[in-house]
Amino acid sequence: MAGPFQRFEPHGHGGPRIREIPLRLVLPNLITVLAICAGLSGIRLAFENRFETAVMMVLIAAFLDGIDGRLARMLKATSKFGAQMDSLADIVNFGVAPALVLYAYLLDRAGSPGWIAALLFAIACGLRLARFNVLDEDKTRPAWQGEYFVGVPAPAGAVVVLLPVYLLFIGAVEPSRTAAFIASGFTVLVAFLLVSRLPVWSGKRLRVPGDSVMPMILGVVFCALLLFIYPWETLTVGVIAYLVFLPLSARAYSRRSVAETAKDERPPVENAG
Template sequence: MKTPFPPFEPNGPNDEARGPRLREIPLRLMVPNLITVLAICAGLTGIRLAFENRFELAVTMVLVAAFLDGVDGRVARLMKASSKFGAQMDSLADIVNFGVAPALVVYVFVLDQAHTIGWIAALIYAIAAGLRLARFNVMAERENKASWQSEYFVGVPAPAGAMLVLLPVYVGFLGFEQTTAFALGSAAYTVIIAFLLVSRLPVWSGKSGSRIRRDFVLPMMLGVVVYVALLMSYTWQVMVVTVVCYLLSLPYGARLWQKKYGTYTINGPADPDVDDANDDIGRHI
């Protein structure tokens, strides 16, 4: 039976040059999308748990959503299942998991004690996350990319931003008294993280092809095991230390970028691709 709606095509409309359209979609194309859907479910469940005052589970679900979001792209590449549909789905999931969910969890936990100021801080973070993701998508679609883009992000990435903005919640789990001053400080901290998301600070991505000396491999593997073991036993203490270490590493990463690629100014990496990406975003807003 004919319908007014076109059939699902993961890579967009089909044309004759690409051959006849297949009647079935390969299962491998669905696996990454299912992982993305699970990530969205985890993020939304985290919001629900926060409103039910089950904050530890809420934070856990947000972190699980971040993990699943990082996995789906890699699974798609390993299974050769990348598609335009999956890319759009992943982008929409990011704004929920790294923008809306963390902002609402922090707001319900502590920012609501700052009343309107806390809500404004949550709004600023969620909007900054959306702008950060939009800029990333614009830069990723460019054919000619700067050499440093394979090693550095422009601004703190959205998944890291979600981990960072939850710091007041981690501290609250450790028994820190949630006073009005703490709420106002948390609001200020949330705005700072929002600024880091949309800033032009070069942030090391960890995707470079640098190699590790053989004698460092086993100690690094052992260090990862120790970190995971501590994370399982002292979750919130380790998360606080992780956030502090990440924030302290940002100036160091910017310094490395300066040494390798050029002069770094308060306006960020002096690269026309970044300026063009910002111009593209401005034209589409």
């Protein structure tokens, strides 16, 4: 008579048993898991009214979730499992966690419109991530278009949508029902930017001249110190600068598109000989 627990048959007709896995293959997935823990902890802290720590945890989650893929490529540790896990983590850290923290801190004062705004942002983030995965597999796109994101990327959206919280933390805005309605409108605007066709320069192929490396390092250190000492003021200025950058990016894309189209339509030069 068979016991209550039958032996589990492995998928894929068995296969070799993996006994040892290099640490470099595990590290990106570990960072992804830590990012999920940070995002979910941010939600819990928001429910406990520890909002500054909650926002910081959400930002840490967005940072970790933004570097795990790059770290995997750097270590040559990419895998299908890691890619799927990263996609699932992105919706939590870039969509659900910022939306819930923002709602718990401010948008709930607006009632149902605030909740609708939070839902729209989380859904828009999911749609944005799905489109990114599809475009990432499209090999027919011109190479120069790979320098631009289609719509605001999800990590940037997670940081930008919390702008009302930064303003409240520095005392620039008073928490009120009116502020909640304005923040709800801003949240819907960010959701629209996520799913829009707005071209956003990615900086993936940016090359730094050799004589500018040292000043660049000094500038990065300076910005990091500002972020550490004056986090909410620095984030406020950074988000406003990013919003100003978006139309400039779209104009640069339009000019590049015209130039590339003219180059493709230019007739080939015939050899005189």
